[in-house]
Amino acid sequence: MAGTGQYAEILDGDVYKYYSEGEWKKSSSGKSVAIINPTTRTTQYKVQACTQAEVNKAMETAKTAQKSWAKTPLWKRAELLHKAAAILKEHKAPIAECLVKEIAKPAKDSVTEVVRSGDLVSYCAEEGVRILGEGKFLVSDSFPGNERTKYCLTSKIPLGVVLAIPPFNYPVNLAVSKIAPALIAGNSIVLKPPTQGAVAALHMVHCFHLAGFPKGLISCITGKGSEIGDFLTMHPGVNCISFTGGDTGIAISKKAGMVPLQMELGGKDACIVLEDADLDLVAANIIKGGFSYSGQRCTAVKVVLVMESVADALVDKVKAKVAKLTVGPPEKDCDITPVVSESSANYIEGLVKDAEQKEATFCQEYRREGNLIWPLLLDNVRPDMRIAWEEPFGPVLPVIRISSVEEGIHHCNASNFGLQGCIFTRDINKAMLISDAMETGTVQINSAPARGPDHFPFQGIKDSGIGSQGITNSINMMTKVKTTVINLPVPSYTMG
Ligand code: NAP
Numbered sequence: 001m002a003g004t005g006q007y008a009e010i011l012d013g014d015v016y017k018y019y020s021e022g023e024w025k026k027s028s029s030g031k032s033v034a035i036i037n038p039t040t041r042t043t044q045y046k047v048q049a050c051t052q053a054e055v056n057k058a059m060e061t062a063k064t065a066q067k068s069w070a071k072t073p074l075w076k077r078a079e080l081l082h083k084a085a086a087i088l089k090e091h092k093a094p095i096a097e098c099l100v101k102e103i104a105k106p107a108k109d110s111v112t113e114v115v116r117s118g119d120l121v122s123y124c125a126e127e128g129v130r131i132l133g134e135g136k137f138l139v140s141d142s143f144p145g146n147e148r149t150k151y152c153l154t155s156k157i158p159l160g161v162v163l164a165i166p167p168f169n170y171p172v173n174l175a176v177s178k179i180a181p182a183l184i185a186g187n188s189i190v191l192k193p194p195t196q197g198a199v200a201a202l203h204m205v206h207c208f209h210l211a212g213f214p215k216g217l218i219s220c221i222t223g224k225g226s227e228i229g230d231f232l233t234m235h236p237g238v239n240c241i242s243f244t245g246g247d248t249g250i251a252i253s254k255k256a257g258m259v260p261l262q263m264e265l266g267g268k269d270a271c272i273v274l275e276d277a278d279l280d281l282v283a284a285n286i287i288k289g290g291f292s293y294s295g296q297r298c299t300a301v302k303v304v305l306v307m308e309s310v311a312d313a314l315v316d317k318v319k320a321k322v323a324k325l326t327v328g329p330p331e332k333d334c335d336i337t338p339v340v341s342e343s344s345a346n347y348i349e350g351l352v353k354d355a356e357q358k359e360a361t362f363c364q365e366y367r368r369e370g371n372l373i374w375p376l377l378l379d380n381v382r383p384d385m386r387i388a389w390e391e392p393f394g395p396v397l398p399v400i401r402i403s404s405v406e407e408g409i410h411h412c413n414a415s416n417f418g419l420q421g422c423i424f425t426r427d428i429n430k431a432m433l434i435s436d437a438m439e440t441g442t443v444q445i446n447s448a449p450a451r452g453p454d455h456f457p458f459q460g461i462k463d464s465g466i467g468s469q470g471i472t473n474s475i476n477m478m479t480k481v482k483t484t485v486i487n488l489p490v491p492s493y494t495m496g
Helices: 005-010 052-069 074-090 092-103 107-131 173-184 198-211 225-233 248-255 279-295 308-323 342-357 405-414 428-437 471-477
Strands: 018-020 023-025 032-036 043-048 136-139 150-158 161-165 188-191 218-220 240-244 261-264 269-273 301-307 376-379 396-402 420-424 442-445 479-487
Touching: 005 198, 018 052, 018 198, 032 198, 043 092, 043 198, 052 161, 052 188, 052 218, 052 225, 074 092, 074 107, 074 173, 074 198, 092 107, 092 198, 107 173, 107 471, 161 173, 161 225, 173 188, 173 198, 173 240, 173 471, 198 218, 225 248, 240 248, 240 471, 248 261, 269 279, 269 405, 279 301, 279 308, 279 396, 279 420, 301 308, 301 405, 308 376, 308 396, 342 376, 342 396, 396 405, 405 428, 420 428, 428 442, 471 479
Parallel strands: 161 188, 161 240, 188 218, 240 261, 269 301, 269 420, 301 396, 376 396, 420 442
Antiparallel strands: 018 023, 018 218, 032 043, 136 150, 150 479
């Protein structure tokens, strides 16, 4: 059970403690932040509202701890990460329990998130020992005008303190996707978990605590992003920011100083369906891509662009599958569960009402109870409707009928977002041409967009992000190249 047994040390009365200097602490603010259960809409947990002084302390100790961590042999860093991964998997039940209660993620998916996170940490440890164990050796005589008098040795060095800010929808997985690469590369970590998902994140951090990482190397600062976010992101002690979330990331990018940024932001992933597509495959992927975790995924299918000639057939198939989706509480493993907050539900409703006013075709009746919104497919959506462009982050999916592939590509590229997209066709040549024309970080051919497997590069263009994630890319991003040049008095040619 969350908060009990060995987890009891992370709880003070009914408020979860924050983690700094290798210890579980109560904030001197005397204030807490409530976490509302999206299903019951009552307070489920409370976390400490950390102060600026507590952030300063975490930054200071992260800086000190990083110096000795960077001198810890790579294989030892990997060993500790493997240990943390094993503990994380062992403790999947209490962590998943928090995900169910804090973010209403279906029970099975919650367990999957924790197990996937353990796998990510292990993979990262393995990848790190390989790619950080190698450097480059360059010689000067390849550049015009030079003799072979300079030998250049390159290696990858840590950046220092990495600030990690994940979003509510994968508070464990998107936290470890930042923590593990940072640590294997010799950095320290200050984690600011999302408020919804903070308790799952604290239980995850406890697994790293049990693994025995040095004190101060990992901190977890809780509090509302709107209150301590700016202080954290503009803190002079931060050497790198890895953020996943919505438009907040654009504001952070404008405020952050001279530090490398990894930004994974929103998306409006388009699903382009050609006339020759396997419509059963498309319908199955629209359901999986559009409605998993009630559409609250950055890579959810967020607009279907289907050729008019096959639109009726596709919409019928999707409608039949929507009718089979179960709707209800996450504890019962329903397909559609309450969205994360009342404001999120209100936002989704605003998009639905706008589409209704502008006469989109409702394939189901719109239904909402509290934060629970029944799955809804909106057909005949036009570009003048908000849902054609905005990210609902809920179980509502617009279908736009197109008369040419160019029209579909144009709609995809006119979006401010450019995270992923997908194409369904049996013609690989057409698929390649369309993929090249789509301005998105990734295009999936004959499958719904997806972030995983976690070692694949993952990136967005335009307002969808800066840089690239995926295990290897994140390790590289959290390092800097350092070179040492040996200058010889005379040219030296090997075996020459
Ligand atoms: P969000 O509102 O942007 O919040 C993300 C994180 O930022 C949370 O930890 C939040 O903390 C924190 N935060 C809020 N204000 C801040 C500030 N001023 N400074 C620093 N941090 C601040 O996003 P969300 O609602 O959690 O997640 C949904 C969004 O994330 C969607 O747009 C989705 O597409 C995107 N997303 C993108 C990816 C990707 O990889 N591209 C993956 C998943 C989700 P609090 O919770 O305390 O406010």
